[in-house]
Amino acid sequence: AQSVTQLGSHVSVSEGALVLLRCNYSSSVPPYLFWYVQYPNQGLQLLLKYTSAATLVKGINGFEAEFKKSETSFHLTKPSAHMSDAAEYFCAVGRSGSARQLTFGSGTQLTVLP
Amino acid sequence: GAGVSQTPSNKVTEKGKYVELRCDPISGHTALYWYRQSLGQGPEFLIYFQGTGAADDSGLPNDRFFAVRPEGSVSTLKIQRTERGDSAVYLCASSDPGSSYNEQFFGPGTRLTVL
Numbered sequence: 143a144q145s146v147t148q149l150g151s152h153v154s155v156s157e158g159a160l161v162l163l164r165c166n167y168s169s170s171v172p173p174y175l176f177w178y179v180q181y182p183n184q185g186l187q188l189l190l191k192y193t194s195a196a197t198l199v200k201g202i203n204g205f206e207a208e209f210k211k212s213e214t215s216f217h218l219t220k221p222s223a224h225m226s227d228a229a230e231y232f233c234a235v236g237r238s239g240s241a242r243q244l245t246f247g248s249g250t251q252l253t254v255l256p
Numbered sequence: 257g258a259g260v261s262q263t264p265s266n267k268v269t270e271k272g273k274y275v276e277l278r279c280d281p282i283s284g285h286t287a288l289y290w291y292r293q294s295l296g297q298g299p300e301f302l303i304y305f306q307g308t309g310a311a312d313d314s315g316l317p318n319d320r321f322f323a324v325r326p327e328g329s330v331s332t333l334k335i336q337r338t339e340r341g342d343s344a345v346y347l348c349a350s351s352d353p354g355s356s357y358n359e360q361f362f363g364p365g366t367r368l369t370v371l
Contacts, residue, residue: 183364184367185347185362185363185364185365186299188361191359210286215267217298236360242287242311242351243312243315244289245301247298248297
C-alpha cells in the first residue's frame with residue numbers, strides 16, 4: 143500500500159523568501175514521486191517527477207525537490223517565492239506495473255505575501 | 257497538441273438524478289484514469305482503463321458509479337441515483353503506457369453539485 147503525508151495544509155511566505163513544502167511517503171516498492179500544482183478552478187499541472195534517475199529533481203517555474211530514501215521524503219523547494227506561485231500543491235506517489243493509479247496527499251495551500 | 261478535455265465543466269443536479277461526465281484524453285494515450293477531488297482534499301483514484309477495458313476499478317465507491325470507454329478513447333463516468341455526498345470535482349487523466357514512470361496529464365475537471 144502507498145500513502146502520502148503533506149505536513150502543513152497552509153503555508154505562507156513573503157515574496158522573495160524560500161518556499162519549503164513537505165512531503166513524506168510510504169511505499170512497499172521503490173516509488174515514483176510527483177509534485178503537481180493546482181491553480182483555482184484549473185486542473186493539476188505537473189511540476190516535477192522523481193523516477194530514480196537522480197535524487198535532486200528540477201522542475202518548472204524554478205521548483206526543485208530532493209528524494210531522500212532514508213527519510214522517505216520528497217520535499218518541494220524554491221529559493222525565492224513569486225506572487226504567481228500562490229496555489230495548491232499536491233505530492234503524489236505512483237508505481238509501475240498493474241497498480242498504476244497515483245495516491246495523492248491532501249495538499250498544501252501556498253500563500254505568498256507582498 | 258490538445259490536452260485532456262472534460263465536459264461539462266460544471267454540472268448541477270438534484271438528488272436521485274442520473275449524470276454522465278465525459279473525458280477526452282490526449283490523442284494516443286491508451287491509459288485513462290478517473291479521480292474524485294472533494295473540497296479540501298487531494299484527488300482520490302476511482303478507476304483506470306487500459307484501452308477499452310477497466311484494468312482497475314477498485315476505487316469506485318459503490319455500484320452507483322460506473323465508467324465506460326467503448327472505443328478506447330473517450331470515456332464516460334456515469335453516476336446513478338446521485339447523492340449530496342457525490343458533490344466533488346471529477347478529474348480525468350491520461351498517460352502514455354510506454355512511459356515507465358506513469359506521468360499522468362490531467363483535465364480541468366467537472367464540478368458536480370448535487371442539490
